[in-house]
Amino acid sequence: xxRQRSSKNSTYQKNKRKAEPLIPGTAVLQxxxxxxxxxxxxxxxxxxxxxxxxxxxxxxxxxxxxLEMKTKNLMTENQKLFKQIEDFKNDPAVQERIVxxxxxxxxxxxxxxxxxxxxK
Numbered sequence: 001x002x003r004q005r006s007s008k009n010s011t012y013q014k015n016k017r018k019a020e021p022l023i024p025g026t027a028v029l030q031x032x033x034x035x036x037x038x039x040x041x042x043x044x045x046x047x048x049x050x051x052x053x054x055x056x057x058x059x060x061x062x063x064x065x066x067l068e069m070k071t072k073n074l075m076t077e078n079q080k081l082f083k084q085i086e087d088f089k090n091d092p093a094v095q096e097r098i099v100x101x102x103x104x105x106x107x108x109x110x111x112x113x114x115x116x117x118x119x120k
Contacts, residue, residue, distance in 0.1 A: 048054055087094045099105050106112045 046053065050056070088098060104112065104114075
């Protein structure tokens with residue numbers, strides 16, 4: 001019986017067709033290379049030219065530096081103004097000077113002389 005099976009097996013092996021690939025090997029490689037090329041082109045586009053690319057990132061970096069400089073200048077100006085406010089609150093001489101300049105007030109017995117700008 002073993003012999004019959006082996007003879008059946010050998011005839012089966014002889015009659016068995018080899019499976020052929022649906023797509024030949026070189027065609028598969030060409031398709032894969034095409035897909036990879038398209039993916040690389042898409043990646044290069046998104047890396048350099050898209051709204052989140054390197055060029056956009058650099059442009060934003062320059063804007064950040066400009067805004068930091070403006071912020072620094074505003075902070076120093078703010079500190080100067082706070083110092084002026086503190087001086088105005090605490091120093092009577094500064095208060096008097098401001099009142100005289102802004103409102104044109106004078107002490108009793110003082111004479112105020114105003115110079116008008118020349119007419120054109």
